[in-house]
Amino acid sequence: MSPFYPLKAKEKGVSIVYTGFVIGTMAVFQILSSALIGRFLKKIGGRNWVIYMGTFLIIIQTSCLGLINYVDDDKLFLLLSFAAQALGGFGAGANSTAIMAIISSFEKHEREQYIGWIEAATGVGLLFGPLLGALLYGIGGYVMPFATFGK
Secondary structure (H helix, E strand, O other): OOOOHHHHHHHOOOOHHHHHHHHHHHHHHHHHHHHHHHHHOOOOOOHHHHHHHHHHHHHHHHHHHHHHHHOOOHHHHHHHHHHHHHHHHHHHHHHHHHHHHHHOOOOHHHHHHHHHHHHHHHHHHHHHHHHHHHHHHHHHOOHHHHHHHOO
């Protein structure tokens, strides 16, 4: 999202300040959902269900961010951007909390190894995600990265 969303927001007439708030919305909701999910994980259906829900919310986020390309009204574009980022942040927080809960049930030596793998995979995603997104954007425009990963 970061490499090309600001370009699309500017094209739609959205201020760079609001664009920054939109991008930051995901982090805010990830923090909030991590705290909520951590507190109520067992009460809301268990770890696997939370991972399915979180993944579903991230798919909705990705699809919505691609579909806002077709919204002409700048206020609606901004509202849908905030909503998509909030859903994605909630899903990401739910997933990371549930995954850490699963890992905590492993033996100590396995737990440390799996935490290392998760952190390495996160780093690879942070490194190559924007690069791949920018490549797809170059090939097919704004919608291409979201259409590729949102389904």
